[in-house]
Amino acid sequence: MKKKNKRLLNILVYLMLFTIGCLILLMNLRDNLVFFYSPSEVFQKNLDPTNKIRVGGMVKKTSLKKEVKKIKGRSLEQISFVITDFNNEIKVSYIGILPDLFKEGQGVVVEGFITSNGMFNAKTVLAKHDENYMPPEIKDIKSIKENNNGI
Amino acid sequence: MIFKFANPLKFQRFTKQIQPFALSLSIIFLFFGLFFGFFRSPPDYLQGETVRIMYIHVPCAWFSLMIYSVIAMCSIFSIAFKHTLADIISRSCAPIGACFTLATLVTGSIWGKPTWGTWWVWDARLTSELILLIFYISLIIINNAYENKEKGDRYAAILAIIGIINLPIIKWSVDWWSTLHQPASISKLSSPSIDNSMLVPLFIMTFSLFFFFISVLLLRIRGEIIQRKIDVIKFSHVR
Known part of the structure; x- marks a missing residue:
């Protein structure tokens, strides 16, 4: 894989993990939001x-x-x-x-x-x-x- | 096609030709939008004349989200492919987006006082829009915090990517949680719950603000490219 495509993949994976984390957080905070x-x-x-x-x-x-x-x-x-x-x-x-x-x-x-x-x-x-x-x-x-x- | 314009110098020439058209379209649409908004649209059955604030508030809110998505895409592109034009675009977008967000919050506040009976509440929609403004301001600060422009671009891009999570929260906050702010009136799946006579000025104002955004963006991009050229000359002279 080319280096720049690897960087793109890295960003997308981090973004996805971060989104899942935030979703879990928001679902649990539902009562306070x-x-x-x-x-x-x-x-x-x-x-x-x-x-x-x-x-x-x-x-x-x-x-x-x-x-x-x-x-x-x-x-x-x-x-x-x-x-x-x-x-x-x-x-x-x-x-x-x-x-x-x-x-x-x-x-x-x-x-x-x-x-x-x-x-x-x-x-x-x-x-x-x-x-x-x-x-x-x-x-x-x-x-x-x-x-x-x-x- | 894209890569032909991806060269900053060619892009600079292109912006110079397009910018006056965008500005004049914006002014024409603004004239018609204000005319229809003030004289050719009815007051609301409940809110009365206050409804006219919507014609500026709603497009500003749409563009506050759209401009952030532009910055976010440019930031991903910039970190992955290290292209200067992506940095230039996101750097030029940030202050414009901040202005649209501020306009959204201020007009919303002016509308909220007579409608809800309060200037501000900490509900999910209003708070997430305020967080968007804080993101924009942080991007502007980080962009200008470093002597080395590349460093500023890189750190701002990382922050912009983190801020992507805020966009769906703003968009769907009114559906996910009970908020004081009303849910969206215009969505793809159902027919709009705004009367047609009120949709006309709303869309004309949206076009006007869109071309205004384009014309200011092109102007800022041109300035940024020239600034970078000056920097190159300055630093080569020092050496």
């Missing part, structure tokens, strides 16, 4: 309630409630909604400003703690955007179609 857990994973894993975690899913339709509460002399708006992954759901309470894209039926990621009564006390709410981009008119046509199919 996810940005958020789904509600089902939260129940499966029995997570430590003192740790800050992130939970993501869909905001369940007609679950969003806002009520004004007196906390420490100030009247604040307590927001509560349900996050679902269509298998399990988790109830979230939050005090603060919601992002503009926050809507029922849309994706959301919340960061905070699980309280003793199973509620999730969110410190941050992030809206998750999906990969669909379309003008408002087309969205209207699509939602009408979906509604008709539903009937």
Whole structure:
């Protein structure tokens, strides 16, 4: 074999070994690399309630409630909604400003703690955007179609 | 055909002829891309006018990956076959790629604030793209760290090959792990989930940035070849 072809082969073999190594590493770190857990994973894993975690899913339709509460002399708006992954759901309470894209039926990621009564006390709410981009008119046509199919 | 242009001096003459064409194509596409992007495409049903950031963010992200693949292939070629032109190309690519990566991160951040409600999160996609920027910056530093250019080229090539592993991680991070960043809208296997009226400005801007990359790359390659010629004259004079 020519010397330069041998060098090429060397590089490719090293690269392949390195890739396999990295893959093994990433597969084992999977739990630490996810940005958020789904509600089902939260129940499966029995997570430590003192740790800050992130939970993501869909905001369940007609679950969003806002009520004004007196906390420490100030009247604040307590927001509560349900996050679902269509298998399990988790109830979230939050005090603060919601992002503009926050809507029922849309994706959301919340960061905070699980309280003793199973509620999730969110410190941050992030809206998750999906990969669909379309003008408002087309969205209207699509939602009408979906509604008709539903009937 | 390839080996005809692989001679740096012949390549230099070739770049001189092609570069003005690439630059003018880039400017023409940029004009149409911005026009369609701002005036001839609808706002998004959910994001509203913010969607227009996509027309610059997405092509920049594509090219940040593409330019790194160019550097990676040149680096393998350079170490295996020791060809000067491969070194020249990867040395010329690194700062351009760094700029595209920085543009991706900055425009993404500006989009993220109104959409997600945050400038930055440490999710897999965003973090791996930041690591790509760090790789680019390291390549630039190593390229310029040695008095002897060959040494700089060689060490940078080794680092570039190690960094290849980052490319599939960036590409598939949104599928492998749950991330805040949305999955790809355009893929080979399925029809794009972006409406056609929004695809037009996106692709025109992609062409514009592609020709911009080519024209800057050719300019930098020409400069690099001239610089190396000067070095040869200087060192032969010293001896």
